[in-house]
Amino acid sequence: MRTAVITLAAGRHPHLLLQQDGLDRGTRRPDHYVIVSMADPAIADLVARRRPAADVVTVPLADGRLPLAAARNAGAARALAAGAELLVFLDVDCVPGATLLEGYARAARDGALLCGTVAYLPPPPPDGYRLDALAAMAVPHPARPAPADGTVVRGGDHRLFWSLSFALTARTWERVGGFCEDYTGYGAEDTDFAATAARRGVDLWWVGGAPAHHQYHPTRRPPVRHLDDILRNGALYKRRWGSWPMEGWLRDFEALGLVRHLPDTDTWCATGPGGRGDGSAPASACPERQTGYTPDMGDMTEGR
Numbered sequence: 001m002r003t004a005v006i007t008l009a010a011g012r013h014p015h016l017l018l019q020q021d022g023l024d025r026g027t028r029r030p031d032h033y034v035i036v037s038m039a040d041p042a043i044a045d046l047v048a049r050r051r052p053a054a055d056v057v058t059v060p061l062a063d064g065r066l067p068l069a070a071a072r073n074a075g076a077a078r079a080l081a082a083g084a085e086l087l088v089f090l091d092v093d094c095v096p097g098a099t100l101l102e103g104y105a106r107a108a109r110d111g112a113l114l115c116g117t118v119a120y121l122p123p124p125p126p127d128g129y130r131l132d133a134l135a136a137m138a139v140p141h142p143a144r145p146a147p148a149d150g151t152v153v154r155g156g157d158h159r160l161f162w163s164l165s166f167a168l169t170a171r172t173w174e175r176v177g178g179f180c181e182d183y184t185g186y187g188a189e190d191t192d193f194a195a196t197a198a199r200r201g202v203d204l205w206w207v208g209g210a211p212a213h214h215q216y217h218p219t220r221r222p223p224v225r226h227l228d229d230i231l232r233n234g235a236l237y238k239r240r241w242g243s244w245p246m247e248g249w250l251r252d253f254e255a256l257g258l259v260r261h262l263p264d265t266d267t268w269c270a271t272g273p274g275g276r277g278d279g280s281a282p283a284s285a286c287p288e289r290q291t292g293y294t295p296d297m298g299d300m301t302e303g304r
Helices: 013-024 043-047 068-081 100-107 131-137 170-176 189-199 224-241 247-255
Strands: 003-009 032-038 054-059 086-090 094-096 112-120 165-169 203-214 259-262 267-270
Touching: 003 013, 003 068, 003 100, 013 032, 013 043, 013 094, 013 131, 032 043, 032 068, 043 054, 054 068, 068 086, 068 170, 068 189, 086 100, 086 170, 100 112, 100 203, 112 170, 131 203, 165 170, 165 203, 170 189, 189 203, 189 224, 224 247, 224 267, 247 259
Parallel strands: 003 032, 003 086, 032 054, 112 203
Antiparallel strands: 086 165, 094 203, 112 165, 259 267
């Protein structure tokens, strides 16, 4: 089965290089390695003359925001045009375990959305991560299944899908129809993808023996710098699916006084400057004296 690995990159260059090294050391190497550069001009030179050879596709930002959905679609289109039968999507922060591609290829079936196990690494030691030491260092995510090697757990909850590491056959990709490109910036595009897969009868399988190791990077919880993206993309998801995603983050923002829920319209809105970083009011700011407010949806179809 001709296998393509697709990853998105904008910065995180050391993480990308370690991922490339991990793919080269695997028990099965990709037939095609597609890196989608999201307006990062350094990517092509960075990965050149390294193994496995990388096919770099460049996509522009969407109004200054990372076009995660459009970038995944562009990577898949390049891979399919080259004859890929199995698409493996790997987050730039993830280093594949030695058997990741072998495990996905063994489990792949039309009509299944495959999720391998992802374990989290601590900060790297002074001399950096060593590929042969990652499995012993990484800690599985407590809220995701972690089947034993060779085990496939079918009938998974699509709400637990994540885009850090997943795979599906070319036919299954066409059945789902790719990612909705109305989403730009952080959050909800992968939740939407999984909801679409469920609606179209694609089962979710958790795959043991397809491990990935998530490299450490500093994070803030909740992700305040993504507040505006979360409100905008969350409202789009609500319009498409009737419920809000990322409610845990929204409740955390509420506890910090950054957002407010308007129960009359089941709407979340920002109480002050959002996550744009320039102090400007977010697109979904709360009205000062208005109730029954619904944010303007006009900017949510850009970038398709």
